[in-house]
Amino acid sequence: KDDAIKVNTTSIYFADVALLWWCRRSTDEKPGGNTIRTWEEFQRELKKQFYPQYAEKEARAKLCYLTQLFGSMFGRLASKESSNLL
Template structure:
C-alpha cells in the first residue's frame, strides 16, 4: 500500500512539477516580454530625452542672446534717460534763474508803485480833491477817469510833465 501511495504520489508530483515548470516558463516569458518592452520604452525615452536636450541647448543659446540684447537695450536707454534728465535739469535751472530775475523786477516795480501810491495818498490828503471841487464850482470839469486823475496829479507834482503834454497837444493841432 505504501508503494501505491508512493507510486501515485510520484506521478502527481511530476504532473505538478510540470505545471510549476510550465507556469514558471510562462512567467519567465512574460517577464522577458516585459523587460523587452521596458528596454524599448527606455530606448524611446532616451531618444526623446536627446531630442529635448537638443532643443534646450538651442534655448540656452537663445536665452544668452536675449539676455545680451536686453542688457544692451537697457544700457542704450539708460544713456538716453541720463541725457534727458541732465537736459531737463539744465532747463529747469535756467527757468529758475529767469523766475528769480522776474521776481526781483516785480519787487522793484512794486516798490515804485508803493512810492506812487504814497504820493497819491499825500496829494489826496493835502486837499487836492477840495481844490478840484472848487474848480468844478468855478465851471471846471470833474475828473472822470483814473488816467485823468494821474495826469492832473503829475501836472501838480511834475511841472515838466505839464510842458510835455502841452507840446504833444500842439503837435497834434499843427499836423
C-alpha cells in the first residue's frame, strides 16, 4: 500500500512529457498486464523512459575532464603565485 501511495503522489507532480508518458502508461495497462505495482518498478520504468542509457558514464567523463582541467589551472596559478613570492 505504501508503494501505491508513493507512485500516486509522485505522479501528481509530473508535467509536460512526463505527464503524457504517465497518462499513456496508465491507460495502456491491461488487466493482468504490465502494471506498475511497486516503487522499485515505478523508478525502473521512469528511468528507462527518461534517463539516457549512457548518461552516468558521460557525466563521469565530463567530471574527470573538468577535474583535470581545473587541477592543471590551479597548479599553474599556484606555481605563478609561489614564484612571485620568491
